Amino acid sequence: MPKNDDSLVVALPNGRILNQVSALVRRAGILAEPAFEDPNARQLRFATSDSNIAVIRVRSFDVATFVAFGAADIGIAGRDVLMEFDYHEVYAPVNLGVGRCRLVVAETAELAPEDDPTKWSHVRVATKYPAIARRHFEARGVQAECIKLNGAIELAPSLGLCRRIVDLVDTGATLKANGLVEVEHIADITARLIVNRISLKTRPELIGNWIRIFRDLVEDGETLSAS
């Protein structure tokens, strides 16, 4: 679809944080058509109350990619996704404060008591985040062999795929249920408003205004009370 100067495509992530994110987007004044709230809808692209604005719903990892390539102008993505891709063409101007969790290294509970992470020179980890994991271990002088999985990471150690994982942790219940304990903290994660660099530079007023709207929402503390 050809874009005119006022058109705006907003990319939102399916999954874990969609509910919190869509509440935020509604408060920002972007009202998507009813099908957007329907989890069974096959539709991927939704019209909004503003004829210039369309919303797309994609996998959380793909939000960053859509925005980096300019297919979407703005989006909402977790800091984990942004760290993994480290796209040059994406700005993350607003920390939305929702979807709070941690990115950690965890290992099996049997291994943990006698394991000393400072002695590692090589680790094998299962993870959704091979780039972050590699960077993290490299900075500590540890060579990391990363096995890329797309889900059920916590299952990998119990079946002998590896002994350690790098994954998101919210309450820690999933780790515990799978006999894993957290041994290293990599980063604190929240959802961020992201914008395409070229959209911001070629349409500074329009995109800048959306950044201000989300920034004001966060500063008003409305997001905290709602989450």
Place this chain on the structure above:
Amino acid sequence: MKRYEFVRETTGHPMTDPTTLLPAGLRDVLPPEADHEARVLSQVMSCLSANGFERVNPPLIEFEDSLLAGTGADMGPKTFRLMDPASQRMMGVRADMTPQIARIAATRLRRSPRPLRICYTGLVLRVKGSELRPERQFSQIGAELIGNSSCRADAEIILLAAQCLRAAGIEKFSIDLNLPTLAAAVCEDLDLGSETLRDLRAAIDRKDAASVAELGGQPGQILGAMLLAAGSQARARESLAKLNLPPRAAALRNHLHDVVDLVVTADPDLPLTIDPVENRGFEYQTGVSFTIFAVGARGALGRGGQYRIGGAADEPATGFTLYMDSTMHAVPMLIEVRRIFVPFGTNRAVLTRLQSEGWTTIVGLETVDDPNAEAVRLGCGHVLLDNTVAPVPGKVAG
């Protein structure tokens, strides 16, 4: 032989012609794109030369030591290297032409009168492309003004870049002005730990004003305000003027404001934005810098700014460069070439007359029964019949 086929089958690769596949990031440019890019390059080149910039042409390969010295230092990881069998020294294929221009200005043209205005175009090669920018080989074109660091020199280069973009037919572009050294100037004299500085830098790169304000105390407040100031020229300048800056930072800001005044006076319609603390991609710039963006192109079309050329005199210089891989995405396809089919046996003088009238002539090598059909087959919108130009029936003029 048998073994080779066996391996091929198990890996599941379809049988392909090994002479077709090119290495990643490299491609054959075909008609009409190849011609199109050559025309755009020549239009930009004429624009540069009309403005008094004289062309230099450095070699594609030179010794690594000179290629990666000074402004070339950051190109190390992007540079292809090979051993020179003659001198047994390591050579590099240029990944950026600017360091070569700086070298020429600092050495062979050191006695030429200043300001020295030179321009260049050529191919560069890079070890790796990125997902967003897969091209490993592309043309670069640019101009450098050496020996002057005034705001007039900065303004001349920005206005020249805009003139070149318009000459190339690009309408919807915008120039983003930056001061890559400003953040450091704001932070100087403050004892921030290296970890705080790194986090600050990362937050600035993300444009996260809230985190910047939290991180850096008093300078954080200023940097946060600068991030919020980013936007169209008039708005940004107003916000920047209100800030109370340390002396070196204030001098940078005032220089930027003078440059903007000169540019806006000379070219009021030029879309100009200011993003004071942006420093992505400015590895060696020391003063006012800029990035060129356009609607329809995926990455920056080019960039420019002030730097020092190195060498004994280490003179100040400012310039800009366009990357043709991204620039071509923003250039509208030119008006279609007017191709005319000229049947076999037509007098040579007729051909030259048609060509001087702007026709591209496609000559028949043998007599054909139906010149109209032959014209269509060869992609011509017109045909020469009885020494008269006639549109091909059923075809829109072209």
